[in-house]
Amino acid sequence: MMKSLTLGASVLSLIPLLLGAQSTRPARISGTVFDSTMSAPLGQATVDAVDANDPLRLWTTTTDAKGEFTFDALPPGRYAVAVSHPRLDSLGIRQLSRGVALRAGDRERVRLGVPSAPTLIGQVCGDSIVGQRLGYVRGVLRDADRAPLAVSGTVRLHWLELSITEGGIGRQIASVEARADDSGRFTACGVPAEGVLQLRAWSGGDSTGVLELSVPYNGILLRDLYVGRGRTATVAWRDSVPLTTPESAADTAAVEVRVRRGDGTLRGTTRTGEGTAVSDVRVSVWGTGLGVRTTAEGQFFLNDLPLGSHTVDVRAIGYLPTRQIVDVLPGDSGRIEFNLDRMARLDTIRIMATREQILERRLAEFELNRKTRGLGRFIPPEALERHPPLRVADMFRTIPGLRVVPAAGGDAVVMRGQSFGQWCAPELWIDGVRTVTNMGLDVLVNAQDVLAAEVYNSGAAVPAQLAGFTGCGAIVLHTGMRERARR
Template sequence: MSHKVVAALLALAAASAEAQTSPASPPRARIRGEIVDSVRSRMLTGATVQLAATDNSGRILSTTTNLQGVFQFNDVPAGVYLAGYLHPFLDSLGVESNLLRVEVTTDDPITLNLATPSAATLIDARCGPPTPELPRGMYFGTVRTANGAPPAVPARVRAQYNSNRVTERGLERVPNVRIATSTAEGTFAVCGVPANTAITVRGFAGADSSGFVELPVPGNGLLLRDLVIGSGTRQQLRGTGTGARVTSVLTGKAALRGVARNQSGQPVNGARITLWGTGVEVISNAAGQYQFSNLPEGTYTVEARALGFQPHRAPADLLATREAVVDLTLSALVTNIDTLRVRANRAVPLEEFERRRKLGFGHFLTEDDIKKKGPTYMGDIFRGLPGVVTMPGQFGRDRVLIRSTGMTGDCAPAIFLNGLYVNIEDGDLDNIINPKDVRAIELYSRTASIPLQFQTRNGCGSAVIWTGARMDDPPVKK
């Protein structure tokens, strides 16, 4: 055998021995998964997913979920990891991601699925176990001041909604109030609000407050919405011209603008845009545009009304540092065809009204009393009643208030329309009631005299307004 052949065989044997004794390459795996937003029933996009090695605090792998909520790590070294994720939505929920243990021991791919806590889990964690007395819903958020900082003192958040109950007198509308106090960081949880219902909320801390804000609670019972509180100044503004009226408005340094459109995206000309509780109102132009200036800071409700459209409301966060923009989409007013045949229009006698009038615990206006006043606005009906003060409002209308008792300022009474509570916080009754439709009024300016079915916790009395066909209206022709 030649020396060259022997040398080649020896080299081959050495290489084979070295291959048998050298260690195998460590495994490296692919980790893939998705994150589900259990609260909003969709995938969580833009989340930062991290793998932290348990044996090396400095080794952290990161990636981001795509538009489908999917993430993937390629070529992950063998080892034990803790997996979690970061996302602003978790911050809004006031929770952190759960950590899952992941062990890479082979080259086989690993599937890792993550999810946010469900609405029911979050409600249970903050409100405790369910009780039959309260609805199973929660309003959760953070109160911050207009400069973005938490309030200097714990804030109070008040939420109100109405419910119905059946009594021997019939169906009654009952106002319900829930109040929560924020933490030092400003977070709060109002428990006991109903799902699929609009609630009216307000936050306040010290001299700062928000406006009254109407918010819908979703079907899962978890409402997430922050509140901004700020300052405002009440001013008396006098119009121009002879006999100009004085208007009371709430002012500040904030501004708001937007566009009112219909559902087809076309601008709505002549829509009345109001900001609840401020006493200000503007009209949209031909392009549907509206604009406010000198508004108070805080979260308020902006409302749009236009002929042929349903009223539309939306929250607006008003800050002095930047102009707020809220576009409003108005839905067409749906006309329902009445399936009942009206055979007479004689007004139904107000038996309960007459019964309470005989008791004499309030002040009562009959149809004749109202006709003698010849009202143009709702304030004309209430003017001169005991305990009532009418304050100038917008467009010649007056706000109906209960006169101060010395402990509180003038305030708006709770309004019941045909026995059902309606939310009119600023005393401007002309927004929803035509004085020509009013048949009778019950006024209870002293809280001690209010009948049980008309009692609320506003501490400002109640006004019960009955509308419908008048007793002397001409009969309908058959």
């Protein structure tokens, strides 16, 4: 009996020790980080578990490609789980965190998510634009010479707005200006979701080129911009090829064009999606008048470029044209690769509809003008079907008296003014509406949507209802969805 009591007392004496061991059993936190604006996990994010009672004690890990993270062997206590990532900073999210209380042996799973795009747009720009398919452009303005140093400056954006009225489709140019503060941060609200923008930024005498950017479907576009030094040069231009010899400078057919040049370089390669090099691809930089063709290995090299962010235009026969923003920095800007997609080719088709049925009422005015206005040149639908233009300006390259010249926002078309030795910008009419021409032609209208065109390449040839105040000629575009011929 005494022996049994002694054993019981020994067991009782072990209970505090057992309870103490249980209270120190390690706990665990696991979870995921999801970016709602991208509808994808947020990989390579830094996750900290911070002891709420002692902020100097923290545990750190990184999310994998699936956004997963795990903290093992945490002592019991209260924690703040906080996430940091460059994208969060770009979105303007100051903190993404959640509190967790752990007891010994707990296995807690948490989910942290970037707020949805509508929520962020409301927080950044105000609730008034939520639900209107509008968003914002946000980024940091940086100095190309001293990258990644941020600088203050101005960012201006333009885009095309379409309106449908009883008189047809109207086109207006909308714009917004944003200020980059001393930290270089700027936010431009009210841009159209899934819209195409033309943008340019300045800081003092430095600037970017004119950049063409597409706003994602969620309405949030994040892009840092580099402003850089450059110089203005005047070159003689004819048939889209610069003239460099002394004799050509006196050629009355040449057009004097102001372009930007500098000390930057750009090199790269053009390939198909399968990785095959593509040769004889035209690579040019907007606003510089500089362009080259790729070698047999698909390689190209451009120098004399102004520093900063610029739009590179890439074209090749049989491939879809593409544009990309590149940052030209001092020295060698590194190698950039363009992936080209082949154009879809249609099988041989047999036309089953008459010409009048295909043109319908949309081209009735074009047909009337072609028959009655002998001073104009007319590009009919069949000509565009035989030789589909990659860009709108491509339609005018072979018309006498017209020149396609480099411009800040892409190609521009000029023609002779009232004085034979001068060149001027023609009036531009799209579907019966006079249109401003301070943006690239391809922003105003898609080349694949042009059904026909009229060209009046002198002031005297312009019909009275199309004449402007400059005495220059006029270009008239008729647009719409191209008819598909039936098999």
